[in-house]
Amino acid sequence: MNNETKDTRSGIKAYQESMRQETLRRIDDAYNYLIDTHQTVNRSSISRESGVSRVTLNNPAISEHLKKFPEFAPKQNRSDTKSIEELLREQEILKEALKKAQNRSRRLANENQHIKQEYKELNESHQKLLGAYQKLTEDKLIRL
The missing domain is CATH 1.20.5 (Single alpha-helices involved in coiled-coils or other helix-helix interfaces)
Structure with missing residues (x-):
């Protein structure tokens, strides 16, 4: 029974990881679309274009991912x-x-x-x- 639980958990973890990757891909696609169409880039516009909620965009892992874009990079003194x-x-x-x-x-x-x-x-x-x-x-x- 322990193996079954382990298999179920690994399947769930794999599914969750694939969903995280899909979310990041959708965010990247939305960012590229906004840049290509010369629209303002902020969390709201990315949320609207990607279909990802703004609450999800505030997730620490996703916030870290957003920092790779210049609009979300931390401002340097x-x-x-x-x-x-x-x-x-x-x-x-x-x-x-x-x-x-x-x-x-x-x-x-x-x-x-x-x-x-x-x-x-x-x-x-x-x-x-x-x-x-x-x-x-x-x-x-x-x-x-």
Whole structure:
């Protein structure tokens, strides 16, 4: 009878392990789907997509499995703070980039104004030519 109990327990344990693996597979599939479709990744969305309850997702073994994903990885303390000199250097670089962008913007605005003026002059010239062409065709029709 002891062997029967052992066989039954091993069968139950095998079944439970297969269910755990199936749950992990469904969680992985749900995560991949959410990433592929550019949706937010959190416990609720994984629960909804995988069909696994949120309570199950809080299971310690599953929480440990979720830590392999960047969204659930523990946040690391940022002890690598920048020094004041580095921040000032970075600020100067950003100021220089801003000046360059502003200069380029002014230059493009001036160029745009010149192009608009040229367009206006060409349009006026075109209208004059259309008027002259119409007058010539009218004169031609009158002679006929």
